[in-house]
Amino acid sequence: MKKIFLSLSLACALVTLGGCEKDLDQTPISNGSVPDFYKTAADFDQAMSAVYSSLRGYPDREVILSELRSDNMFAVSSIGSRDWDPVNNFSAALLVVNPYVADAWASDYSTIFRANTMLAQLAENGAVTGSLRTRYEGEAKFIRAFMYFDLVRKFGRVPVIDKPLIPQDVAKIGRSEVSAVYNLIEDDLKAAINALPAAYTASGVGSTSGVGRVTNGAAKGMLALMYLTKSGPNYGIDGPGLASNEYGKANTLLDELINRTGTPVSAAYSLQSSYANIFSPTNENNSEVLFDIQYISNGLGTLGSSFMNVVVPDIYYTSPTLLALPFSAGSVEIKPVSNDLNNVSYDTTRTRRDLRRAVNIQQGYTNAGTTDPRPFYKKYLNVAAKGTSRTDWGTNFIVLRYTDILMMKAECEVRNVGGSAASAAARLTPIRTRAGQPAFTTLTLETLMEERRREFAGENLRWNDLMRSGLALTTMNAWASREDPTTLPNGQRRDYKIVRPIPAELLLYPVPQVELSSAPGVYTQNNGY
Template sequence: MKKIFLSLSLACALMTLAGCEKDLEQNPLSNGSVPDFYKTAADFDQAMSSVYSSLRAYPDREVVLSELRSDNMFAVSSIGSRDWDPINNFSAALLVINPYVADAWASDYSTIFRANTMLEQLAQNGAATGSLRTRYEGETKFIRAFMYLDLVRKFGKVPVIDKPLIPQEVALIKRGEVAQVYALIEADLRTAIANLPAAYTGSGVGATLGVGRVTSGAAKALLALVYLTKSGPTYGINGPGLASNEYDKANVLLDEIINRTGTPISASYSLQSTYANIFSPTNENNSEVIFDLQYISNGTGTLGSSFMNVVAPDGYYTSLALPFSAGSVEIKPTSNDLNTVSYSATDLRRAVNIQQGYTNAGTTDTRPFFKKYINVAAKGTSRTDWATNFIVMRYADVLMMKAECEVRNVGGSPATAAARLTPLRTRAGLPALTTIDLPGLMEERRREFAGENLRWNDLMRSGLALTTMNAWILREDPPTGNPPTYKITRPLTADLLLYPVPQVELSSAPGLYDQNPGY
């Protein structure tokens, strides 16, 4: 089968589709060009690949904006101040102008623009027909929903744009209410569930190229996550939680995936026999993977991944005799709290997830860091040329989301939730539990998905963000000096749970957007 490779060079080839990358950076919501590209079915397939390709840098920024923001990491520069410091420290004044925050907004909307252009052409152009057109619509709407979920979880209210617009039109669209954003997300995912196959087989243009394309099972899993996120607490802010109590809707979808029921029937997913095997570069696209982003090493760094570099110190790469740096000279996020507080000594996942320091040229650095995706067998010729896929969602997450419903007595009970976790705990070398509560389940998720950029969003939707983070801050960021000084803003308040609207967006259309409280 042929992979869908994430290639931004492909996007530049589609100049009339979405402009070159420089143009996308200048106009993050829209480019304004009228496409003259879609003439054949092969053109549509290339355009579909371009929509996928725009996700290439997604995991790199998620490491910083989600994993580092949580209690899984504490990353403070030893020299000067780096762009990740304000994120680690919840520094309100600096986050408004932070490049990571600005890039998340701009990149998500760039992907949305490509998706909107594709959908408009599918509606107006007859080159893609029948089941091919139906499936392209499902794939595109899945990706658009994925981006809007990312936006609403980071910023709360955001502009809702469902068609290609020129910059002058974009400048008239205010931030939509969170419920309005969710309405589009849910509609898109319901279409994706109906339109997408459970799996891909065969060959041919746009037909069953398979590996890397989204499926109905992926759409069901993402929609279940949407319902869980919506059901989370509001914290008194215009954030992703609406306290909507839609656990029953999530439970139905999760049952369909687990039990292979519903129409269309979900593909058969299963857990891998060992935890390490999930992330092996020789076992990618395995039975546990529901949706991942595809990369290959092609010698130029245009098709490879680089997300694992964000958390690995340069010295570790040198100790592995890799001929290039990680690219993160100063960002050495430690995970001491996760390492020493959450994992037990017998948990087999800890050794896969966390490297306990390293020695290079006789110098030892004792700080732990995430290494689960780093494997020399997947190295390329540069730090952006790794042949390592990024798993966005896997079957273990489906099982744990089902348990999340059960601990709330929806579709089960705390006892059945504990039983649901038994295969995961057995794989990790741990005994079964007889019951579990929500905080305990979130710790189980923390250990299972460490380094996969899920922790912050888990804390948010569970209602544990403020209590967990404020307790962690006291442990991980003790005062120094006299009078005492701290790195992280304390106490953490609800207003800081969202990111601010980037200053570049506020400046581009003065008076259009209101800023999130606290900034």
């Protein structure tokens, strides 16, 4: 099995943009270095790995900007001024200058730059030909589409840049309409479907061929999700929902994945028998995985995952009475799972206990006589994948899996596209059985979204699910009243943390202030900021 990663030296030689870059800079600092790099097929192979490697921080950003923002977490910090507090609280003024928001914009465009450079060099350079060139084009277009899909769901209108540009030219490009962003995503994913193989083997084309690269099945699944998202309501904002009613297009792609039909035919995906086994580091790239971000703990903290460092309090895995990992001491801060998810959504009765809850959530901890009962995510926490630091875990992060394909198909069916509420309920039966839960007899959109909430807790899907389904405002405002009350159980009064009511304008993130300042007059800010 091969993991897709890139050494730090190669990353610096290829492109100097990184996750902490704070503007939409579409060219490397070392002028002329990129074209000179692409001389041989091996160079292209390393460059393709560089495109993959730029996804390393994606799960870390998503848990803050998607999972934490949803009703799955109520993560007010103990001091009330951590960078994630404004995300949790929908604090408009602070989000404009929030480093997580700025990093999402800059990091996505950094990855887009790498993909654009790869595509431009493939078009101009004859070092790679035939099926290998076709495959590289498919991989680069998939990742470019993936990043634009992330941008449009967070910010709505964004600049569309489909080739590597110098900073002076980038500074002239304003934000495109959402429909134009979707046109690029759709074109790229359709091209990727036709260009990518169903699966890889160690003997396939390319020196880095192997498990971990994107496939046509991943492209089909991502395109189906795009159609569902685009078909969602617009909430009166320039957001990802265009009410385009493209559920039929999504349903066709999902049927092809489930039934292994269509051209090209995708790999055979299937459910794992055990929920916990999906996320085990000893069972990576299993039959349920369509697309994941690959990590390897290399002892340097440069190729491993830092996702655990975001969701698990440091003291939990450094304490000698808990996991006893030899990491340096850090913060005791917890980003708690919401009471609503932990104790209301999951069935915790003895006879019908939902098996997913124990896999997903740690119910607090006791250390040195001190108990913190607050729950937090532990889904990807496995000592077998540890490296040498809190930011060096070897477990891959799954972005798209087969359960999601089945549930997206059920989403079409509850809308009477490709089936009915009854067939949607039946489709979820093996998923419910695996969780130790009884089958549904019928299904509504609201029930389906709550089931997705339990299934994908900690996988950073909940916020986008709420937006796509049209339930974001009603669900979040009702939840905030329960989770963030002004009267505590002891009768004490306090100010609420989350904005009341959450307005539609704040369903989008703002254009980061650093981007507005870097191109004065080019970008307009989203309403509400």
